[in-house]
Amino acid sequence: MQTYLVGGAVRDELLGLEVKDRDWVVVGATPEQMLAKGFTQVGSDFPVFLHPKTHEEYALARTERKQGHGYHGFSVYSATDVTLEEDLLRRDLTINAMARSEQGELTDPFHGRKDLEARELRHVSEAFKEDPLRILRTARFAARFRPLGFSVCTETMELMRTMVTEGEVEHLVPERVWQEIQRALHEQAPGTFFQVLRDCGALTVLIPELTPDTDFRAVIDTLQCVHASNGSTAERFAALLCSLDEPACMARARALKAPNDCQQLARLTVAFIGVIRRLDPAQPDAGTVLELLEKADIWRRPERFSNLINVLGCALEPANLKQLAPLRKAADATSRVDPQTLMKQGFSGKELGQAIRAERLARIAQTVSRPSS
Numbered sequence: 210m211q212t213y214l215v216g217g218a219v220r221d222e223l224l225g226l227e228v229k230d231r232d233w234v235v236v237g238a239t240p241e242q243m244l245a246k247g248f249t250q251v252g253s254d255f256p257v258f259l260h261p262k263t264h265e266e267y268a269l270a271r272t273e274r275k276q277g278h279g280y281h282g283f284s285v286y287s288a289t290d291v292t293l294e295e296d297l298l299r300r301d302l303t304i305n306a307m308a309r310s311e312q313g314e315l316t317d318p319f320h321g322r323k324d325l326e327a328r329e330l331r332h333v334s335e336a337f338k339e340d341p342l343r344i345l346r347t348a349r350f351a352a353r354f355r356p357l358g359f360s361v362c363t364e365t366m367e368l369m370r371t372m373v374t375e376g377e378v379e380h381l382v383p384e385r386v387w388q389e390i391q392r393a394l395h396e397q398a399p400g401t402f403f404q405v406l407r408d409c410g411a412l413t414v415l416i417p418e419l420t421p422d423t424d425f426r427a428v429i430d431t432l433q434c435v436h437a438s439n440g441s442t443a444e445r446f447a448a449l450l451c452s453l454d455e456p457a458c459m460a461r462a463r464a465l466k467a468p469n470d471c472q473q474l475a476r477l478t479v480a481f482i483g484v485i486r487r488l489d490p491a492q493p494d495a496g497t498v499l500e501l502l503e504k505a506d507i508w509r510r511p512e513r514f515s516n517l518i519n520v521l522g523c524a525l526e527p528a529n530l531k532q533l534a535p536l537r538k539a540a541d542a543t544s545r546v547d548p549q550t551l552m553k554q555g556f557s558g559k560e561l562g563q564a565i566r567a568e569r570l571a572r573i574a575q576t577v578s579r580p581s582s
């Protein structure tokens with residue numbers, strides 16, 4: 210029995226990066242031997258075990274072959290005669306297909322180290338085609354390692370284009386797609402993820418609303434700006450969809466099964482952008498401003514409002530950016546309207562609602578509808 214460190218840990222160590230998760234491959238062992246050593250088996254699809262002390266994952270060497278479309282229908286073969294090289298061959302990218310033995314020796318049959326040095330993301334073999342999720346993974350690695358100078362090599366980009374043409378991307382389930390998008394949004398260059406998907410044609414399937422006419426440079430810059438401000442997933446997702454109109458944005462957010470907070474922030478972002486572009490910068494209309502603040506329910510959701518302002522600060526064109534200051538001032542002024550005071554004045558029920566609204570409107574008019582002095 211031989212144990213090897215594999216995948217991301219070997220890659221990151223060679224890049225001089227911090228290693229977070231360590232995955233291991235065990236060659237020449239049976240499940241019974243692993244259990245006898247105190248490992249616990251996890252996952253029913255393939256033989257993967259958790260180390261009794263470190264709880265790191267140890268997978269028995271295996272080969273995989275695809276039978277159906279998409280992410281379903283893999284047949285897994287695991288036995289003591291599966292070699293390390295065979296296990297590495299089933300992997301996605303050469304930089305992820307290296308192994309290090311317990312003695313420190315590197316096994317690198319697909320020249321992952323050379324590709325690391327050349328900063329190239331390259332598929333290991335044609336088996337890459339068997340898993341369309343790998344298109345998203347490759348785009349994600351491109352987004353992660355872009356600051357180090359990595360890009361997808363020509364041959365892999367070609368292969369990914371073929372996979373898209375053959376309809377493979379359509380078989381991915383929304384949950385898996387969302388998982389990759391969510392991770393990609395937090396990589397170092399999130400825009401690169403979508404650029405790679407665009408270059409291979411997958412974006413037309415996954416987010417068709419981002420059409421060839423979309424100002425993609427602006428989308429990438431907005432994403433990068435939100436990334437630089439350490440924005441949440443919802444802020445990043447809103448930045449991604451901010452160039453759409455409200456119905457298109459909502460339809461796509463739902464189809465992607467984005468979580469509720471992401472859907473809502475994206476919807477508010479596109480709604481605000483649409484109205485802000487039409488506001489008179491010298492004298493914004495108080496009623497319109499109030500409607501916007503109501504739509505965002507800023508009094509009950511102040512944190513979401515500050516997320517919204519952050520995305521808008523990245524998404525708006527310079528000419529419209531100056532509208533954010535009056536919006537903030539209006540938010541501040543209206544948040545000081547106290548329903549308790551109005552109740553003491555005798556307002557209740559529907560009238561209380563109207564009085565609150567009237568008071569908010571008056572305060573907005575005072576703060577934003579006059580040219581600021």
Ligand SMILES: Nc1ccn([C@@H]2O[C@H](COP(=O)(O)OP(=O)(O)OP(=O)(O)O)[C@@H](O)[C@H]2O)c(=O)n1
Binds near residue numbers: 299
């Ligand atoms: N669809 C996939 C998923 C995983 N792998 C292989 O399994 C390893 C571990 O997968 P994962 O933990 O998802 O990725 P890491 O490379 O460890 O990257 P991360 O830093 O994101 O954890 C990868 O390196 C790769 O060799 C693969 O070939 N194809």
